[in-house]
Amino acid sequence: MKNLVFIEHADGKVKKASLEIISVALEYGDVSAIVVGDVDSATLSQFGASKIINVAQDALEPYSSGAYAKVIVDCVNQESPDLIFFSASRMGMEIAPLVAANLKISMASDCIGFSVDNGTVKIDRPVYSGKSFVSVAYNQMPMIVTIRPNSFEAKENPVSAESVNFAANFEQNDIASRVKEVIASVSERVDLTEANIVVSGGRGVGGPEGFAPIELLADEMSAAVGASRAAVDAGWRDHTDQVGQTGKTVTPQLYIACGISGAIQHLAGMSGTKTIVAINKDPDAPIFKIADYGIVGDLFEVLPILAEEIKKIRS
Amino acid sequence: MKIIVCVKHVPATDARIKLGADGKSIDETGINFIINPYDEFAIEEALLIKEKLGGEIMIVTLGESSAIESIRKGLAMGADKAVHLVCENVALADPWAVANRLAEEIREHDSDLILCGKNSADAQNQQVGSLVAAMLEKPVVTSVVEIEAEENTVTVWREIESGKEVYELSLPALLTVNKTEHEPRYASLRGIMMAKKKPVETKDVSIENGAIVVEEMSLPKAKEPCKIVGTDADSSGDLANLLHNEAKVI
Numbered sequence: 195m196k197n198l199v200f201i202e203h204a205d206g207k208v209k210k211a212s213l214e215i216i217s218v219a220l221e222y223g224d225v226s227a228i229v230v231g232d233v234d235s236a237t238l239s240q241f242g243a244s245k246i247i248n249v250a251q252d253a254l255e256p257y258s259s260g261a262y263a264k265v266i267v268d269c270v271n272q273e274s275p276d277l278i279f280f281s282a283s284r285m286g287m288e289i290a291p292l293v294a295a296n297l298k299i300s301m302a303s304d305c306i307g308f309s310v311d312n313g314t315v316k317i318d319r320p321v322y323s324g325k326s327f328v329s330v331a332y333n334q335m336p337m338i339v340t341i342r343p344n345s346f347e348a349k350e351n352p353v354s355a356e357s358v359n360f361a362a363n364f365e366q367n368d369i370a371s372r373v374k375e376v377i378a379s380v381s382e383r384v385d386l387t388e389a390n391i392v393v394s395g396g397r398g399v400g401g402p403e404g405f406a407p408i409e410l411l412a413d414e415m416s417a418a419v420g421a422s423r424a425a426v427d428a429g430w431r432d433h434t435d436q437v438g439q440t441g442k443t444v445t446p447q448l449y450i451a452c453g454i455s456g457a458i459q460h461l462a463g464m465s466g467t468k469t470i471v472a473i474n475k476d477p478d479a480p481i482f483k484i485a486d487y488g489i490v491g492d493l494f495e496v497l498p499i500l501a502e503e504i505k506k507i508r509s
Numbered sequence: 510m511k512i513i514v515c516v517k518h519v520p521a522t523d524a525r526i527k528l529g530a531d532g533k534s535i536d537e538t539g540i541n542f543i544i545n546p547y548d549e550f551a552i553e554e555a556l557l558i559k560e561k562l563g564g565e566i567m568i569v570t571l572g573e574s575s576a577i578e579s580i581r582k583g584l585a586m587g588a589d590k591a592v593h594l595v596c597e598n599v600a601l602a603d604p605w606a607v608a609n610r611l612a613e614e615i616r617e618h619d620s621d622l623i624l625c626g627k628n629s630a631d632a633q634n635q636q637v638g639s640l641v642a643a644m645l646e647k648p649v650v651t652s653v654v655e656i657e658a659e660e661n662t663v664t665v666w667r668e669i670e671s672g673k674e675v676y677e678l679s680l681p682a683l684l685t686v687n688k689t690e691h692e693p694r695y696a697s698l699r700g701i702m703m704a705k706k707k708p709v710e711t712k713d714v715s716i717e718n719g720a721i722v723v724e725e726m727s728l729p730k731a732k733e734p735c736k737i738v739g740t741d742a743d744s745s746g747d748l749a750n751l752l753h754n755e756a757k758v759i
């Protein structure tokens with residue numbers, strides 16, 4: 195089978211989630227990677243992309259989902275892939291439906307399981323805020339699949355890659371919505387959705403300055419920092435940091451919930467985590483029902499010492 | 510300003526999910542249904558725009574007959590009228606089919622701005638808004654956390670992983686709404702009374718599920734009970750060791 199994979203990058207560095215989708219696609223055939231802008235293409239072939247389709251960034255600058263979608267549609271029409279993969283990132287989830295609409299093909303969103311059997315695509319995905327999962331079969335190709343970050347392993351699989359240029363063609367109509375300005379968040383940390391480790395704080399943190407011990411622990415592990423809605427609504431953190439039903443969904447290896455009670459709407463955003471740790475004063479807090487490990491105690495006492503202990507182990 | 514808000518009727522976010530007898534859907538007995546949370550934010554934004562610029566807000570819902578509860582709630586919050594496309598088995602339906610039917614309806618009405626929630630809390634596909642926009646050939650920005658509307662344009666802030674993007678769009682346009690800073694208002698008693706008299710057009714419709722087959726639904730695996738490592742900071746060393754040696758995550 196032929197697969198087309200849309201690559202995202204930050205200043206040329208390929209995002210981990212994009213490497214993950216190369217690995218998923220590679221299980222079922224060749225991978226051509228389409229990428230807008232200059233990217234570290236050696237990484238793409240290192241993970242198994244045998245064709246790299248480069249689109250010059252200048253024409254597509256500033257970002258417009260419509261223009262990106264149009265370029266990908268043109269590329270699909272030229273390459274005729276069976277499957278088109280995106281990461282279920284903000285960018286992937288904005289562009290992919292536009293491509294699906296234009297090509298009149300189906301799209302499976304935010305998959306955490308994927309296989310192809312005799313021409314039938316089978317995917318697993320969370321529904322009802324992660325409180326259940328569906329297995330869905332699609333008897334139709336080509337189709338679009340978006341994959342939830344951190345759900346599959348990115349595996350190296352070096353191949354030699356052919357590199358081609360692809361011209362962007364679009365009309366004024368396609369760029370009706372175009373970014374005017376980007377406000378970068380001040381944080382230098384990894385994206386919440388891509389992070390292997392997330393340390394989150396809730397109302398128990400007590401105020402914006404209460405996030406200091408959380409930041410400290412996160413620094414020790416190169417982790418991302420998340421927050422409950424209570425902490426966000428109180429104005430202590432930006433909504434970009436919110437985990438849960440009306441925030442982000444994260445699937446890290448390790449999630450440390452500090453001063454978070456574990457409301458069902460918070461769990462909606464992190465129940466897919468491999469290992470959950472809860473630090474909470476209240477032994478009856480519902481977070482302990484879903485956690486793997488817990489300390490019943492004051493987060494302000496526990497976190498600084500935990501950071502020290504983790505530092506010892508990691509050095 | 511004529512605003513259309515697409516609203517889905519979904520299980521309350523605190524609902525406990527049990528599987529239905531067919532193993533492919535949920536058991537809805539005892540579950541409360543609500544306006545999809547992001548759609549509720551969208552209604553609130555629409556109301557704020559109407560307060561600023563005047564105009565009219567119409568709700569469009571594709572859903573079972575029970576979805577009238579969410580429609581009435583939206584009207585009680587302050588929307589002016591609604592169209593209820595009465596249809597069975599909408600919860601996990603093909604987003605393409607849902608969008609196609611919504612787009613068909615929206616085409617029949619004048620609109621300057623169309624708002625959809627970023628995703629539904631049940632199917633959580635994040636597709637319908639964008640598909641409707643594409644079908645109607647309207648510009649779209651997704652995951653919007655702030656909207657500033659003028660007579661013919663909107664400035665919107667879109668949340669991305671690493672910050673925010675700002676867009677200026679000429680209308681008409683479609684936005685999918687994330688959580689904004691405006692907590693959706695409660696309906697007043699007067700609002701609830703007035704909602705009963707507001708026009709709701711109902712149409713019986715059906716949609717095709719295309720090439721998609723839900724084969725099975727499952728629940729998350731039961732978790733082992735939590736290992737309480739200790740009750741004070743002294744247990745931090747033990748926790749670090751467990752995370753390193755047992756869970757192997759650090």
Ligand SMILES: Cc1cc2nc3c(=O)[nH]c(=O)nc-3n(C[C@H](O)[C@H](O)[C@H](O)COP(=O)(O)OP(=O)(O)OC[C@H]3O[C@@H](n4cnc5c(N)ncnc54)[C@H](O)[C@@H]3O)c2cc1C
Pocket residue numbers: 395396397398399421422423424425436437438439440441442452453454455456457458459460463473474475476479491492493494522546
């Ligand atoms: C439609 C809808 C959507 C929602 N979406 C989200 C969402 O996306 N994300 C989300 O998080 N919530 C969401 N909520 C809100 C959710 O229901 C809870 O209100 C919220 O998660 C509570 O946040 P919290 O756990 O930080 O606060 P609380 O429930 O107040 O818990 C604070 C915890 O901190 C502990 N604590 C206090 N001091 C300390 C200390 N010094 N050391 C250790 N522990 C301490 C307390 O024992 C308590 O357990 C949503 C609700 C609704 C209705």
